[in-house]
Amino acid sequence: MPVNVDKILASEKIAAMITDPKILILEDNDSDADLLCRELKRSGIRFTSKVVQNRIDYEQALESFNPDLILSDFALPSFDAVTAFDIKQSVRPLLPFIVVSGIIGEENAVSLINSGVTDFVSKNNLFALPAKIQRALKDTEIRLEKLLADEKLKTQATELVSANRELLFQNEEKEKSAQRLIRSNELLIEEKEKVRSVNQELSQLNLELENRVASRTKALAESESRFRNMMETIPQIAWTITTKGKVDFYNQRWYDYTGLDITQSRVDGFVKVIHPEDLESCLNQFNNLHKNLEGGEFQIRGKRADGVYRWHLIRLMPIKNREGKLLQWVGTATDIQELRLMQQQKDDFINIASHELKTPITSLRASLQLLDRMKSNPSPVMLAKLIMQANKSLDKVYTLINDLLNTSSVNESQLQISTxxxxxxxxxxxxxxxxxxxxxxxxxxxxxxxxxxxxxxxxxxxxxxxxxxxxxxxxxxxxxxxxxxxxxxxxxxxxxxxxxxxxxxxxxxxxxxxxxxxxxxxxxxxxxxxxxxxxxxxxxxxxxxxxxxxxxxxxxxxxxxxxxx
Known part of the structure; x- marks a missing residue:
């Protein structure tokens, strides 16, 4: 499609450097839009922003707000980044357009880049956004300068034609016209040299951008694949938490266990699942870990899809970059219901066994003490009674020990039968x-x-x-x-x-x-x-x-x- 240079130059702003860019943000989630702005401010970029959520506001903002750059979510309830990009292309083809979204998959990311989208940034990797904005603005300035150079070249060519015509009709100005023609030719050669140099720079830049996009696309796809494979193959429920404490990913085992869908999980998933008696303790545990940036574990009760609460061991680990800065949290929940029941059974059994063994042993000890006291002057009646009581106590101890030995044999599959x-x-x-x-x-x-x-x-x-x-x-x-x-x-x-x-x-x-x-x-x-x-x-x-x-x-x-x- 031919490029209307006059229209582009009329609609695009040309400056040596856009120091205070106007950024149009297409995002239906106010929290995510606010997060983008805070990330840009934190990086030191001075900018003016406008947030829109639908097509009508977006088209009006292109004209009234006159942005220097567009940041767009990939998918909105009744709108998407692909349509927004096409609308922008028809009005402002050189305006940088960066997609800022969650995990959209390798195929969608490659398709956006191939269609002409300036760049793609994951919401999980916003620290890279300021650098990509600066690069996009710089690339746009270079492209505008090239268009300006081409326009100047056309203008000079027009002047050269006019000079030749004037030479034909004004013989008396022949010498002067010849000089002007020579000068115009010199200017044309200089401009052509400039254009050739700019074209070489643009070609090199395009090659670097293509290699960069290909490399980043491949790395993004590999990283996403490894992450998903790891989170989906572990037997535990797993999720990730942003540095702001918001859960941005659950694996399939979460949905299978809780019965919640993506929307329900995103709004207040943990509040619905955690037992009310454990919720405050859980939040306090996480706040302590978040404050100290250390991993830890604790136990809570989680509600299953059928309404039954089961005990889970929660483990939270911080993910940091090489500089030690927190990137996100990774959490897992392991079902320990049977383990807790076994622990309770073990404690109950120890209490019962201690009590049951203590009673006959105490009685046996008392009988032996009495026998020891009367050994120098034994009473036949009392002696027989104490011996009988001691034997009864020993029988009880023997029975208890025999039960324990039989149980041990059963547990180890060593119960012998001789028919x-x-x-x-x-x-x-x-x-x-x-x-x-x-x-x-x-x-x-x-x-x-x-x-x-x-x-x-x-x-x-x-x-x-x-x-x-x-x-x-x-x-x-x-x-x-x-x-x-x-x-x-x-x-x-x-x-x-x-x-x-x-x-x-x-x-x-x-x-x-x-x-x-x-x-x-x-x-x-x-x-x-x-x-x-x-x-x-x-x-x-x-x-x-x-x-x-x-x-x-x-x-x-x-x-x-x-x-x-």
Missing amino acids: QKYNLLTAITECCDTLLRDSAFKCKVEGDAILEIYADFSRIEQVVTNFVTNAIKYAPESKEIIVRVERFAEIVKVSVIDKGDGIPAENLPSLFDRYYRVDHSGNSYTGLGLGLYICSEIIKKHNGTIGVDSVIGIGSAFWFTLPIL
Whole structure:
């Protein structure tokens, strides 16, 4: 398309150096526009600015404000940088136009530069903007000077034609005209030399600009690709924070976890997600880190898309340049809900174990102290009573330690099963007789008297013993305990039935979990909460199943099944 030089020279301002440029800012976000102006002022540039947000204001400002340079966001709600650039080209083709935007991708950045846009600056890299503005203004001045030189050359050529015409019509001025012609030719040669020099400089400048754009475009694309790959492949939620404390990027795991979209996250994402009780503490932690420019970590609760709050470990690290100046913050959130639950379980278990071991050990110690005092004059009655009490305490300690050892074996997959063939009903009867000897409780064993199975005798006895002792502990008013052995096809089912108060339905699914102890009507019972868990693992090792049926006010039936063969 031919260039209308007169129109350009009429519309563009020509000066040796634009010291106080007028900058037109096309930006729909007031905060971003204010950030641009503050960055330019901080760099020392003296300028006058005008901010517009739509096409009408933009076209009016091109005429009324008469800017020296345009800074434009890439995408606006009903307008974009490409359209704004085309409008500018039709009115002020030499006016510098710089796109200032977020991450727009390599393809868009290259397309803008190829279409004639002066330069591109990322909002995450605003410190480079002042230098690019100065360079753009300088480049524009050079191009205007070239146009002025071309215009002067045309003017001189016109004068030369006029001089030749005058020579033809005025013979008497022939000598003078010849001299003027010679002088004009000399001026023309000088101007041509100037134009040639300017053209060489412009060619060199264009080559440098092309190389610079290509290099920066490639570096930008590589840097953006590395950043996105890193942030999107880590398992944690990740985000970046500007030096002003504004979150400008979330990875996909944020959107997957919170269920928020980009707009919701940008407005007040963290306020919506962080538990209200943790919000103030979180802000104080970040302010302290921001003040000291140091990385750190803390724990908060974050709301999942389904409304459930889960504990997360927040880590924040400052990103600095070589001079130690803060560029941005990078944060990650790691889900530690299960870890906190395990930590709580561990603390609860330590408290329970300490309490459960302390009681029998204290009793044993007291018995031994009394025995020591009476060793020189022993009382047969008191001696037997103290020995019996000491043995009971030792039995409790042994039981607790045995539960711990069994649990350790289960956790390390070292629970050993040694199967043998034996009569199940006979073995259970002998176990119950031994267990309830000299006791107020009676055990009624009923079922198939000839049934034989292959199983670990001692382990199955351990399960039956646990079921019976639990019935005694949690249903003390049920003096008769029924143990029923039933055969169903190729499996046998053993049930231990009491007529106690029963167990609430909401507690049943957790009975066989490790460390679980039922809060039974406010009563306090001893134990580590490991017995039923160990029983469950023993039955699993035998390829059987375990469970409980209970009705409030009627009683409970703890049962397990085993394959007969």
